[in-house]
Amino acid sequence: MDLELLADRFGDKWTLLIGGAVIGALFGAFAQQSRFCLRAAAIEFSRGTVGGKMAVWLLVFSTAIAGTLALSAMDLFSATETRQLASPQSLSGAAIGGLLFGTGMILARGCSSRLLVLSATGNLRALLSGLVFAVVAQASLHGFLSPLRDALAAPLTTLSTGSNDLLVLSGVSEPAAFALVLAGLGASLWLAFWRGIGVWKTLAAVAVGACVPLAWWFTTSMTTIAFEPVTIESLSFTGPSADTLMLFLSQPGSMIDFDVGLVPGVFLGAFLAALVTGELELQGFEGGGSMRRYLAGAALMGFGGMLAGGCAVGAGVTGASIFALTAWVTLFSIWIAASATDWLVDRRLPARRSRSAAADQPLPAHVRPTE
Structure with missing residues (x-):
């Protein structure tokens, strides 16, 4: 069934939601199987290793x-019509x-x-953190945070550069x-082979990346058949997460679009992939300190992602x-901050605490200094 028949049967808004859910499910399933994660890649790179996690991210x-x-070359999509440009x-x-x-x-x-x-x-740690996000x-x-976001966003815009198009x-x-980019893709495939991540994980990573142009194509195609204006967009999780939250707090049917279908689709796809492969497992927090860390991080991501206009996927890939x-700029800043935070929080401070704990331990009797 093509998009026009689908739109005639369900309406434009529901077709957008269905498309978002389907693409989201594909992304969720393949992201779960490939272990796609910018954090893991950034940590690996900052610690001086270009390994399997970095290979997966580069493939995506x-x-x-x-x-x-490729879509642009075939006149199936025009980047200049996107909100970002x-x-x-x-x-x-x-x-x-x-x-x-x-x-x-x-x-x-x-x-x-x-x-x-x-x-x-x-x-469950990720679930609660995602809700806070x-x-x-x-x-x-x-x-109440929107005035602060506006104040931080105002000082420097792309009006000063004349364009937001890096190619221009x-x-x-x-x-x-x-x-x-094709050369980079070839190098990523070589790295994946060199690091031995496996054929399935390599294909899954490529499929995750392919979801981005698929979403560009879908929303662009919907602009040609929908009666009302349709936003040309692809994968992002900051705005859609906020929209999905409001969906449960608003009247039924008041918010129906691509974004609202995306987040539940990702959840369903990841769940089904984990179910089929036997990877479902309940996990909770490991104490109050762990919980504070997760929730603080989620809050920083929620504000930072909205301020930047995109998350690790929305800005960093899409x-x-x-x-x-x-x-x-957002992607570069994410890498810098992630590397610095990993060095400070997960390496330097634990090492310092270990040295302090060791210094506080009493010396064995046979090595204690005599008075």
């Missing part, structure tokens, strides 16, 4: 960009929001999409960019696939 990243450029964006928000998101990602032990996938497998994201969009600003043509300058 390069596949998403290559697929999006059609209107001014905040560079200061991208930088500050990326730093906050990267810090929160390490504290919560996963980015927003990873928390959603983990919660579907029975991880959605609440803070909504508060940053329309609630750099003078690189789409064919040249496509060639570079926005990067259309070469939005702000998305690349």
Whole structure:
């Protein structure tokens, strides 16, 4: 059944929701199987290793960009019609929001999409953290945190650069960019083979990346058949998480669109994948300190993601696939903050506490100094 027949039968809004749910389910299932996670890749890289986790992230990243450029080359999608390139964006928000998101990602032990996938497998830490993330994201969009978000986003925008299109600003043509991305995809495949992540995980990572151009194609196609305006968009989890939260607090049927179908779709896809492979397992917090860490990280990601205009997927993959300058700034800031937070919180401070604990231990009798 093609999209036009589907829209005639269910209506434009429900077709968008169904499309979001289907694409989300594919993303969730393959993300669960590939273990796609920007946090894991950032930690691996910051600790001086380019291993399997980095290979998975690079496969997703390069596949998403290559697929999006291929759509553009076939005139099936135009990046200039997206929100990221059609209107001014905040560079200061991208930088500050990326730093906050990267810090929160390490504290919560996963980015927003990873928390959603983990919660579907029975991880109660991720489920509660994801709820906090959605609440803070909504508060940053329309609630008491929105004035602070506006204040941080205002100082520097893409009006100062004249464009948010990195290809335009750099003078690189789409064919040249496509060639570079294909080379990057080839290098990612080689890295995956070298690190021995396996054929299935490699294919799953490629499938995760392919969900980004698939969503671009779907929402673009809907603009040609829908009676009401349709936003051309792809995968992101900050705004959609906030929208999904409000869906349960609003009148039934008041919020029906692509974003609202995406988040439940990811959850369902990850759950089914974990169920089939026997990976469902209930997991909880390991004390108050752990809980405080997770919830603080989730709150930082909620505000940071909304300030930056995207999360590790929304900016770091989807926005990067259309070469939005702000998305690349956000991605770079996430990597910097994640590496610094991992070094400080998970390496330096534990090492210092271990040395202090060792110093407090009494010396054995045979080595104690005599008076």
